[in-house]
Amino acid sequence: MAPGDPVDRFxxxxxxxxxxxxxxxxxxxxxxxxxxxxxLDLPIFYVSIQSMEDSKHEDSNSTVYYWIPTIQVHSDNQxxxxxxxxxxxxxxxxxxxxxxxxxxxxPVAKLLTGRMIWSVGLTLVAMALAxxxxxxxxxxxxxxxxxxxxxxxxxxxxxxxxxxSFWIAILLLxxxxxxxxxxxxxxxxxxxxxxxxxxxxIQQFSDSLPxxxxxxxxxxxxxxxxxxxxxxxxxxxxxxxxxxxTASAKGHxxxxxxxxxxxxxxxxxxxxxxxxxxxAAISGAVLLEYIFGIPGMGxxxxxxxxxxxxxxxxxxxxxxxxxxxxxFAVCDLLIARLDPRIVKGGSL
Amino acid sequence: MIALLAPLIASHDPLVLxxxxxxxxxxxxxxxxxxxxxxxxxxxxxEVDWRFTPCEFKILxxxxxxxxxxxxANTNFAxxxxxxxxxxxxxxxxxxxxxxxxxxxxxxxxxxxxxxxxHGCRTSLIIGIFSMLLAAFIGLxxxxxxxxxxxxxxxxxxxxxxxxxxxxxxxxxxxxxxxxLASMNGWRKxxxxxxxxxxxxxxxxxxxxxxxxxxxQPFYHRYISIPVDEIFTAVTITFISLxxxxxxxxxxxxxxxxxxxxxxxxxxxxxxxxxxxxxxETRRIRNLNYIEHAHAAGSNDxxxxxxxxxxxxSSIVRNIFLTGAAGAIMTEAxxxxxxxxxxxxxxxxxxxxxxxxxxxxxxxxxxxPGIAIGILLRALLKAGMQRQQN
Numbered sequence: 001m002a003p004g005d006p007v008d009r010f011x012x013x014x015x016x017x018x019x020x021x022x023x024x025x026x027x028x029x030x031x032x033x034x035x036x037x038x039x040l041d042l043p044i045f046y047v048s049i050q051s052m053e054d055s056k057h058e059d060s061n062s063t064v065y066y067w068i069p070t071i072q073v074h075s076d077n078q079x080x081x082x083x084x085x086x087x088x089x090x091x092x093x094x095x096x097x098x099x100x101x102x103x104x105x106x107p108v109a110k111l112l113t114g115r116m117i118w119s120v121g122l123t124l125v126a127m128a129l130a131x132x133x134x135x136x137x138x139x140x141x142x143x144x145x146x147x148x149x150x151x152x153x154x155x156x157x158x159x160x161x162x163x164x165s166f167w168i169a170i171l172l173l174x175x176x177x178x179x180x181x182x183x184x185x186x187x188x189x190x191x192x193x194x195x196x197x198x199x200x201x202i203q204q205f206s207d208s209l210p211x212x213x214x215x216x217x218x219x220x221x222x223x224x225x226x227x228x229x230x231x232x233x234x235x236x237x238x239x240x241x242x243x244x245x246t247a248s249a250k251g252h253x254x255x256x257x258x259x260x261x262x263x264x265x266x267x268x269x270x271x272x273x274x275x276x277x278x279x280a281a282i283s284g285a286v287l288l289e290y291i292f293g294i295p296g297m298g299x300x301x302x303x304x305x306x307x308x309x310x311x312x313x314x315x316x317x318x319x320x321x322x323x324x325x326x327x328f329a330v331c332d333l334l335i336a337r338l339d340p341r342i343v344k345g346g347s348l
Numbered sequence: 349m350i351a352l353l354a355p356l357i358a359s360h361d362p363l364v365l366x367x368x369x370x371x372x373x374x375x376x377x378x379x380x381x382x383x384x385x386x387x388x389x390x391x392x393x394x395e396v397d398w399r400f401t402p403c404e405f406k407i408l409x410x411x412x413x414x415x416x417x418x419x420x421a422n423t424n425f426a427x428x429x430x431x432x433x434x435x436x437x438x439x440x441x442x443x444x445x446x447x448x449x450x451x452x453x454x455x456x457x458x459x460x461x462x463x464x465x466x467h468g469c470r471t472s473l474i475i476g477i478f479s480m481l482l483a484a485f486i487g488l489x490x491x492x493x494x495x496x497x498x499x500x501x502x503x504x505x506x507x508x509x510x511x512x513x514x515x516x517x518x519x520x521x522x523x524x525x526x527x528x529l530a531s532m533n534g535w536r537k538x539x540x541x542x543x544x545x546x547x548x549x550x551x552x553x554x555x556x557x558x559x560x561x562x563x564x565q566p567f568y569h570r571y572i573s574i575p576v577d578e579i580f581t582a583v584t585i586t587f588i589s590l591x592x593x594x595x596x597x598x599x600x601x602x603x604x605x606x607x608x609x610x611x612x613x614x615x616x617x618x619x620x621x622x623x624x625x626x627x628x629e630t631r632r633i634r635n636l637n638y639i640e641h642a643h644a645a646g647s648n649d650x651x652x653x654x655x656x657x658x659x660x661x662s663s664i665v666r667n668i669f670l671t672g673a674a675g676a677i678m679t680e681a682x683x684x685x686x687x688x689x690x691x692x693x694x695x696x697x698x699x700x701x702x703x704x705x706x707x708x709x710x711x712x713x714x715x716x717p718g719i720a721i722g723i724l725l726r727a728l729l730k731a732g733m734q735r736q737q738n
Contacts, residue, residue: 158733162674162725164681167701167718174704174714276588283593287682291705305597305688317598321590328589 101304101312108315111300119289119296120323122212123281126219127274133220134227135270139258141228142235153228160225166287169218173291176214186211215292222284223277234269238262268335275331279324461712465720467695472724475611475680476673482615483676484669487623488661492653494580494623495630503571507563511556519548580627587620596679600689610689614676622668629664633657670732674725681721697721 100107141153177186238244239262247257286298293299297316304312504512523544563569595617603609633639634657642656683689684698697717704713 158726158729159722162729163718163722164678164685166682166685167714167721170701170704170714171718174711279589279591282591286591286593286597287685290686301594301597302686302688305600313598317594320594324589324591328585 102307102309108311111312112297112315112319115296115300116319118294119282119285119298122215122219122294122296123278123285126216127223127277127281129216129220130223130227130277131270131274134224134231138228138231139235139263141232142239143254143258145236145239150232153232157225157228160221161229165218165222165284166291168221169214169288169291172214172218215288215294218288218292219281219285223281226277226280227273230273231266231270234273235262235266238265268339271331271335271338275328278327282320282324461700461716464695464700465697465717468697468700468717469720469724471607471690471694471696472677472680472721475607475614476677476728479611479614479618479676480669480673482611483619483672484622484665486616486619487621487668488626488658488665490580490584490619491623491626492630492657492661494577495627496634496649496653496657497574497576498631498634499575499577500573502574502576504574505560505569506567506572507560507569508556509572509574511553511560515549515552515556518552519545522548577627580623584620584624587617588624592617593679593682596683597686597688600683605689605691607690607694610680610683613689614679618672618676618679622672625664625668626661629661630657633660667732670728674728674732677721677725677728 101111104111137153141150144150239257243265244257244262247261248254252260282298285296286301288294289296289298290302297320300312301316303309304316523541526540526544560569596613599613599617600610603613639652639656642652647656680689680696681698681701684694684696685702687699687702690696690699697720700713700717704711
């Protein structure tokens with residue numbers, strides 16, 4: 001199925017075993033047995049349009065059958081096994097079982113739960129930080145549109161957008177986690193290698209805090225660049241609208257207009273931006289976790305890709321798209337709550 | 349420019365070589381062999397150390413290293429500012445002269461960084477441009493259709509819709525059966541199957557147009573609208589909501605690593621966002637006066653779409669293309685940084701940064717490709733965003 005078949009990995013892993021067959025023919029048969037055991041010999045998805053001749057097992061000499069189409073649905077395929085289980089390794093994701101990892105032989109769900117917390121937690125913290133940084137700056141830039149401050153902010157955000165986040169991460173690592181330059185922060189991991197005994201939760205947190213500084217900075221920078229641009233564009237559009245002009249005609253000062261009128265109207269678009277920034281943040285997290293050695297979903301995915309671990313691969317993919325989709329749904333609900341006009345289908 | 353000329357600026361082979369009274373152009377000839385001494389058999393050009401081979405006359409490229417060439421004397425991260433060495437034939441090492449310096453240092457196995465940088469620029473641009481061409485093509489077509497037809501404009505008689513679905517099914521089936529019968533493969537298979545599909549579609553449509561005359565009830569002839577826009581939105585929103593790198597990574601794990609597969613992969617996953625932008629723009633345009641005029645003047649839908657609507661979309665398409673190419677280059681760099689997607693020996697910028705992860709001392713491996721990516725992407729993004737504001 002894939003160029004690097006996971007079965008080949010099994011075979012190459014087990015060749016040092018003495019009981020393992022050395023005969024080429026026997027190796028082939030073991031390979032086939034493994035493939036059968038893992039269900040990889042089955043078709044991925046079995047809905048096929050066939051001629052009658054193929055579906056009929058009795059010999060029919062008439063060539064007419066060759067030209068009559070039939071539709072076949074076969075339930076014994078990889079997709080069905082993945083969904084409903086094969087009764088051996090997995091019970092299927094319908095029952096909440098993602099199967100077992102090919103490489104570590106652990107249940108995937110167990111692998112995932114510990115790692116999801118790091119990914120989602122770091123991403124959420126970074127998103128919150130990025131919003132806290134970028135909203136005031138972007139509003140200020142929108143207010144001073146095309147002035148020097150705005151230009152500087154625009155060029156900074158453009159530069160940040162064009163620099164890959166993994167590059168910034170490595171640069172920071174070589175600067176601040178390098179014994180020869182500045183040995184301030186640890187290079188990778190999420191806590192001391194040997195956890196100190198008898199520490200309560202707060203002490204544990206303060207132990208692992210220096211490990212989390214650089215990742216958080218990198219997570220935040222990438223999102224901030226995106227947010228700065230989009231919030232500034234949205235806010236400057238709002239500032240040009242009628243109600244903002246009315247407010248200024250009424251004699252409100254600029255600060256009141258911005259905080260009381262524009263910011264409220266900006267909230268739905270802020271939420272939309274957040275929903276769109278979230279998948280991008282998760283994508284970025286894959287690379288950053290790989291660099292910083294954070295045991296999150298990204299590094300799990302990278303390991304699964306390198307090790308051809310199909311159950312882990314599909315589980316990570318499923319979970320991450322589920323997270324982003326639920327992010328979209330939550331965002332939609334919140335927007336509907338904030339702005340009842342949308343539900344009514346009125347002005348929009 | 350640099351990307352196009354990369355093989356000429358940074359290459360192992362000499363540009364002009366005069367040896368034994370014959371003038372040769374090894375860098376241009378395309379043949380790996382060079383006649384060094386007349387009468388002797390030709391030698392492999394890549395095995396000659398051109399820097400120190402005495403010739404009557406030679407012009408070496410500006411950077412006389414190809415990206416895959418390993419300089420044995422300068423392995424293990426030679427710094428650009430410290431002295432670099434050269435091993436002579438008698439075994440002594442001398443300092444490398446400035447002409448043959450590795451201006452931006454070397455990697456662990458002694459590859460010249462500047463050479464990889466120049467060739468990597470070409471790799472990045474090829475991937476960026478071609479994957480975006482693919483994505484823009486898919487996005488443009490689907491966005492145009494969804495934006496123009498909306499949910500209620502594409503109307504078709506119910507009987508015709510059924511007939512078309514039936515005809516499509518049948519023609520695909522018979523083309524596959526025919527190919528199996530003739531046991532063909534390769535491009536011929538595709539060609540034959542397409543022609544068979546087209547011929548059968550035409551035939552069956554003719555047949556159906558005759559058959560439909562017998563269905564006289566109005567039920568069959570009522571026009572129903574196909575919700576193009578809804579289908580489009582459903583498909584694009586799924587593509588957008590999936591984390592892009594996760595999607596690309598999972599598929600890249602299954603595909604064989606090569607530039608072509610990476611282009612296809614990025615192109616097929618990046619079309620959704622451009623398509624949505626084009627759809628919104630088309631929706632705005634389709635209500636403008638000139639479209640109505642064109643309609644009144646008797647143009648059909650295809651003429652309106654491609655002759656009247658498309659030219660008006662050109663500026664937004666250009667913006668989308670530039671920013672999308674930047675995104676594709678970024679994805680490629682990220683992928684090759686992890687070490688997935690491109691074959692091992694393809695020169696790319698992400699690979700250089702990956703190399704730096706092994707040695708924190710080698711700052712030139714981090715700073716230089718990073719700045720190169722930054723400059724290229726900034727230029728693309730700036731060009732893509734500039735016209736949006738006007």
